[in-house]
Amino acid sequence: MTELFGYGFMQRALAAGILAGLLGGLVGVFLVQRRLAFLAAGVSHGAFAAIGLGLVLGVAPFNVALPAAVALGLAIAWLRRRGLAEDTLVGVLFAVGMALGVILLEVSGANASLSAFLFGSILAIGHGDLALLAGVAVVVGGFLLLAWGRLTLVTFDRELAQASGLPVAALDYAFFAAASLAIIAAVKLVGIVLVSSFFVVPAATSRLIGGSFALVSLLAAFIGAATAVAGLVLSWYLEVPVGALIVVVQAALFGGVVAIRRIAA
Amino acid sequence: MSEVDDALIRVAGLTVRYGAVTALDHVDLAITPGMFLAVLGPNGSGKTTLFRCLLGLAEYEGRVENRARRIGYVPQIKNFDRSFPGRSVEVVISGIIGAWPGPLALRRHRERACAALAEVGADVFADRPLHALSGGQLQRVYLARALVHGPDLLMLDEPAAGVDRAGEADLYECLEGYQARNPELAVAMITHDWEVARHHADTSLLLDHSVLAFGPSAEVLTEETLRRAFGHVGHHHDLGVTT
Numbered sequence: 098m099t100e101l102f103g104y105g106f107m108q109r110a111l112a113a114g115i116l117a118g119l120l121g122g123l124v125g126v127f128l129v130q131r132r133l134a135f136l137a138a139g140v141s142h143g144a145f146a147a148i149g150l151g152l153v154l155g156v157a158p159f160n161v162a163l164p165a166a167v168a169l170g171l172a173i174a175w176l177r178r179r180g181l182a183e184d185t186l187v188g189v190l191f192a193v194g195m196a197l198g199v200i201l202l203e204v205s206g207a208n209a210s211l212s213a214f215l216f217g218s219i220l221a222i223g224h225g226d227l228a229l230l231a232g233v234a235v236v237v238g239g240f241l242l243l244a245w246g247r248l249t250l251v252t253f254d255r256e257l258a259q260a261s262g263l264p265v266a267a268l269d270y271a272f273f274a275a276a277s278l279a280i281i282a283a284v285k286l287v288g289i290v291l292v293s294s295f296f297v298v299p300a301a302t303s304r305l306i307g308g309s310f311a312l313v314s315l316l317a318a319f320i321g322a323a324t325a326v327a328g329l330v331l332s333w334y335l336e337v338p339v340g341a342l343i344v345v346v347q348a349a350l351f352g353g354v355v356a357i358r359r360i361a362a
Numbered sequence: 363m364s365e366v367d368d369a370l371i372r373v374a375g376l377t378v379r380y381g382a383v384t385a386l387d388h389v390d391l392a393i394t395p396g397m398f399l400a401v402l403g404p405n406g407s408g409k410t411t412l413f414r415c416l417l418g419l420a421e422y423e424g425r426v427e428n429r430a431r432r433i434g435y436v437p438q439i440k441n442f443d444r445s446f447p448g449r450s451v452e453v454v455i456s457g458i459i460g461a462w463p464g465p466l467a468l469r470r471h472r473e474r475a476c477a478a479l480a481e482v483g484a485d486v487f488a489d490r491p492l493h494a495l496s497g498g499q500l501q502r503v504y505l506a507r508a509l510v511h512g513p514d515l516l517m518l519d520e521p522a523a524g525v526d527r528a529g530e531a532d533l534y535e536c537l538e539g540y541q542a543r544n545p546e547l548a549v550a551m552i553t554h555d556w557e558v559a560r561h562h563a564d565t566s567l568l569l570d571h572s573v574l575a576f577g578p579s580a581e582v583l584t585e586e587t588l589r590r591a592f593g594h595v596g597h598h599h600d601l602g603v604t605t
Contacts, residue, residue, distance in 0.1 A: 130443075130445075130446065245462075245464065246456075246459070246461030246462045246463065246464060246467070247460075247461045247462075249461070249462030250456050250460070250461050250462045252446075252462075253443070253446050253448065253453075253456070253462060254437065254442060254443075256437045257435070257437055257456075257504075257507075259419055260417050260419065260435045260437070261456075261457070261460045262460065263460065263461075304445075304447060307447055308447060308449075308491060309447055309448060309449065309452065310446070310447050310448055310452075310462060311463075311464050311465055312447075313447050
């Protein structure tokens with residue numbers, strides 16, 4: 098198996114998979130506990146319009162999608178605070194983002210593959226992409242590390258957090274911005290369609306196992322990274338698309354844990 | 363007015379409007395050390411809004427003077443997400459550090475949190491997962507969280523909601539016991555149950571957007587005032603206007 102990681106593109110894919118897995122797990126525990134599991138799907142599909150815009154303007158698509166995703170995250174946080182249900186928001190964003198994206202992609206005339214955006218291209222990750230992902234991991238990971246206790250208290254009981262003097266609104270905005278940044282960075286790897294699995298399934302799995310929120314957070318990060326590595330290695334031997342296989346590995350682990358808990362109960 | 367001079371909380375002309383709706387209308391109120399205040403009123407009469415103002419969580423007109431060093435707050439537990447992976451002791455520590463504890467904070471503050479849980483007879487389930495607690499047990503954990511700082515004012519929003527009858531009786535006994543050991547502590551409690559107010563609270567506030575009555579429970583909780591507050595429910599909603 099060692100020769101497998103002798104290739105530069107596999108080394109970069111491995112590093113990128115681990116980073117995205119860690120981020121997805123850490124962000125995901127908050128999304129899942131707050132019933133925001135659809136956020137990743139909404140932001141990624143919504144940001145497809147920005148990818149299309151980047152192609153029309155002739156700039157690197159993700160340079161447009163990155164700030165657009167953060168803006169989308171902030172807008173969702175703002176609208177939620179004004180009482181709009183997030184499933185409605187995501188439903189709108191999902192369709193409109195894709196529609197605009199497809200139109201813009203066509204208009205741009207760029208020789209870009211729709212399937213690469215939809216399903217990612219983890220084996221085509223360049224040094225620049227990896228550096229960007231690492232930067233996002235430092236920013237988002239750093240924020241989560243610093244704010245973990247406060248974000249968790251808000252997640253546990255909003256009113257109690259407010260009465261304890263926490264700046265709940267500011268924490269909300271910061272979290273939505275950070276989550277959106279992590280989501281769009283992971284889109285590059287696994288694509289718009291599959292990205293939400295990274296932000297939902299490892300967190301959902303770890304919640305079945307961990308007895309404390311701290312343990313659930315750590316486990317989710319570990320499961321996210323481990324399933325990415327497992328999917329990457331398996332895809333080498335099975336010769337099937339990596340992103341899709343990582344998602345299948347995540348889902349298989351989730352299913353296995355559910356089954357074991359059923360049997361044990 | 364010497365009793366007002368040592369007031370922990372003094373409220374004057376407190377008014378809260380949500381658009382065209384007036385939730386609170388020129389409310390005057392004083393909470394003094396050692397008082398056990400019951401806040402009563404029909405649904406939607408502004409009780410929770412009043413608490414939110416006292417806690418500094420809502421915008422208002424008028425004056426709220428807060429001389430309490432620390433306020434302990436027990437929210438309604440019926441909104442609590444039972445799927446949250448946590449334990450009682452972690453809830454109490456979150457009251458000490460103002461954030462959910464990680465492993466380090468858990469070790470550092472555990473002893474103090476367990477002492478607060480013991481105060482309310484809840485130390486036996488310090489390490490029990492939250493989803494395994496009954497409503498009454500969870501209410502005690504929240505109470506321990508509110509008491510861990512040694513507050514001089516304790517505020518409870520409908521502690522009976524989501525708790526069975528026996529758990530509710532235990533809670534009041536526990537509260538009275540704690541107040542007997544800490545006679546300076548003031549307690550303010552929202553309740554629907556005027557029997558509870560009559561038995562446990564020395565002072566009552568009857569609220570229907572404006573103050574219908576405020577004073578010793580025996581004087582406030584008369585047939586006549588209660589009929590004014592609750593009797594019209596479903597008919598007419600302008601009775602809150604003071605005469």
